[in-house]
Amino acid sequence: xxxxxxxxxxxxxxxxxxxxxxxxxxxxxxxxxxxxxxxxxxxxxxxxxxxxxxxxxxxxxxxxxxxxxxxxxxxxxxxxxxxxxxxxxxx
Amino acid sequence: xxxxxxxxxxxxxxxxxxxxxxxxxxxxxxxxxxxxxxxxxxxxxxxxxxxxxxxxxxxxxxxxxxxxxxxxxxxxxxxxxxxxxxxxxxxxxxxxxxxxxxxxxxxxxxxxxxxxxxxxxxxxxxxxxxxxxxxxxxxxxxxxxxxxxxxxxxxxxxxxxxxxxxxxxxxxxxxxxxxxxxxxxxxxxxxxxxxxxxxxxxxxxxxxxxxxxxxxxxxxxxxxxxxxxxxxxxxxxxxxx
Amino acid sequence: xxxxxxxxxxxxxxxxxxxxxxxxxxxxxxxxxxxxxxxxxxxxxxxxxxxxxxxxxxxxxxxxxxxxxxxxxxxxxxxxxxxxxxxxxxxxxxxxxxxxxxxxxxxxxxxxxxxxxxxxxxxxxxxxxxxxxxxxxxxxxxxxxxxxxxxxxxxxxxxxxxxxxxxxxxxxxxxxxxxxxxxxxxxxxxxxxxxxxxx
Numbered sequence: 462x463x464x465x466x467x468x469x470x471x472x473x474x475x476x477x478x479x480x481x482x483x484x485x486x487x488x489x490x491x492x493x494x495x496x497x498x499x500x501x502x503x504x505x506x507x508x509x510x511x512x513x514x515x516x517x518x519x520x521x522x523x524x525x526x527x528x529x530x531x532x533x534x535x536x537x538x539x540x541x542x543x544x545x546x547x548x549x550x551x552x
Numbered sequence: 553x554x555x556x557x558x559x560x561x562x563x564x565x566x567x568x569x570x571x572x573x574x575x576x577x578x579x580x581x582x583x584x585x586x587x588x589x590x591x592x593x594x595x596x597x598x599x600x601x602x603x604x605x606x607x608x609x610x611x612x613x614x615x616x617x618x619x620x621x622x623x624x625x626x627x628x629x630x631x632x633x634x635x636x637x638x639x640x641x642x643x644x645x646x647x648x649x650x651x652x653x654x655x656x657x658x659x660x661x662x663x664x665x666x667x668x669x670x671x672x673x674x675x676x677x678x679x680x681x682x683x684x685x686x687x688x689x690x691x692x693x694x695x696x697x698x699x700x701x702x703x704x705x706x707x708x709x710x711x712x713x714x715x716x717x718x719x720x721x722x723x724x725x726x727x728x729x730x731x732x733x734x735x736x737x738x739x740x741x742x743x744x745x746x747x748x749x750x751x752x753x754x755x756x757x758x759x760x761x762x763x764x765x766x767x768x769x770x771x772x773x774x775x776x777x778x779x780x781x782x783x784x785x786x787x788x789x790x791x792x793x
Numbered sequence: 794x795x796x797x798x799x800x801x802x803x804x805x806x807x808x809x810x811x812x813x814x815x816x817x818x819x820x821x822x823x824x825x826x827x828x829x830x831x832x833x834x835x836x837x838x839x840x841x842x843x844x845x846x847x848x849x850x851x852x853x854x855x856x857x858x859x860x861x862x863x864x865x866x867x868x869x870x871x872x873x874x875x876x877x878x879x880x881x882x883x884x885x886x887x888x889x890x891x892x893x894x895x896x897x898x899x900x901x902x903x904x905x906x907x908x909x910x911x912x913x914x915x916x917x918x919x920x921x922x923x924x925x926x927x928x929x930x931x932x933x934x935x936x937x938x939x940x941x942x943x944x945x946x947x948x949x950x951x952x953x954x955x956x957x958x959x960x961x962x963x964x965x966x967x968x969x970x971x972x973x974x975x976x977x978x979x980x981x982x983x984x985x986x987x988x989x990x991x992x
Contacts, residue, residue, distance in 0.1 A: 596797050601802075637800055638800075
């Protein structure tokens with residue numbers, strides 16, 4: 462993904478708050494493997510668009526969507542379908 | 553990591569620059585935090601409307617008191633309220649600490665290169681403050697600001713360079729440099745990182761924080777100088793205001 | 794239980810008859826993106842309509858430019874609560890593009906370069922309600938606002954006005970798009986404040 466095509470993008474650090482509502486473990490230090498290109502990336506280093514209308518985390522390699530989060534007033538909507546795996550350190 | 557919204561109360565507000573204020577917040581049962589972590593701050597209006605923003609923690613916790621530094625964005629919904637309207641004693645909600653990647657721990661003994669763009673200095677200041685008195689890890693801060701007026705914490709940084717030992721700070725001015733600065737104003741360059749950073753063979757851990765464009769450019773300069781990407785940690789604030 | 798912060802009003806409750814409920818007026822043009830901005834050279838751009846029977850109609854940029862274009866002055870409303878009044882666009886009406894398309898479909902799934910999708914009833918694309926827009930405020934549409942061309946369906950929340958539009962699938966059954974899969978309303982009428990599913 463060319464950096465000039467995403468001047469306003471955030472990174473996976475921005476997922477920490479929203480994901481803290483549903484995950485017991487720290488997710489931003491977990492490793493996400495892209496289902497598309499196979500690249501493994503620490504969640505904090507994903508390319509993230511948002512926060513509105515929702516957070517969209519993309520693979521820094523191939524730019525496929527790995528994770529999406531939308532928080533509506535009463536629900537959280539979560540899509541992890543772009544990940545082949547999410548490897549979480551358990552302490 | 554599971555975090556709940558807690559009650560926060562503004563205890564003090566300090567002026568850091570013409571447009572930045574540090575908020576000292578008492579948070580019910582704050583669990584403590586690491587330097588580099590952030591919190592989410594949520595405001596609720598009387599009719600139930602809510603808005604939340606993330607802010608980097610600026611200092612180690614003092615009991616249940618935490619500090620964030622807020623840069624006022626003209627026309628913003630939240631930051632002008634926090635810098636100008638929120639009064640000492642007013643309550644709101646806080647969730648944190650958040651994030652576990654862009655952090656520095658006092659037991660990390662290796663050299664550290666901090667590269668800040670604008671208000672990206674806030675979590676790096678938390679690292680400098682957390683280091684004082686408990687770590688001898690060599691620290692260098694390269695801090696890019698538009699004008700001398702935009703510098704956050706200038707007096708404290710100068711004092712810490714003199715007193716803390718093993719800390720150096722270089723200001724890079726992009727628009728207007730102070731009188732007598734031999735460096736012409738301009739964006740962060742490779743030469744700045746060579747002059748004021750650590751050489752790559754020292755294998756410093758590099759923390760880069762600021763607006764997205766700044767972080768992308770600074771991280772690319774570090775990689776081009778030979779710093780391994782696995783030792784560069786980044787945090788992006790989005791488009792520069 | 795939420796803690797109400799004294800004096801906080803927030804934006805989004807401007808009382809102006811031209812603003813749908815919960816919206817505030819903006820004069821700039823905020824850019825919201827779910828991904829990197831694609832750069833599509835005009836000589837490789839195309840717009841394709843596929844019907845439920847598998848028939849395709851395709852227009853190149855030159856073919857789109859050869860069709861009659863209309864000037865549109867309209868208010869736009871983003872689900873993130875900003876509204877912008879009297880925006881000026883130029884584009885080709887979907888009535889023109891769909892004129893010779895044979896279909897029994899009730900729904901359209903809109904596709905964009907970069908992978909974005911959004912769904913809406915086909916009838917909301919017809920009768921002078923929707924355009925493939927390629928000019929904004931007298932200039933060619935900038936890439937960050939969806940150029941070279943975006944869908945313009947101003948009577949629905951603006952996420953339906955897909956940037957970098959590349960085509961439509963006409964469908965007998967509705968299929969949720971990028972945001973509609975994730976909690977946003979399937980229709981998105983700003984005047985009924987249909988932001989999320991169930992609104």
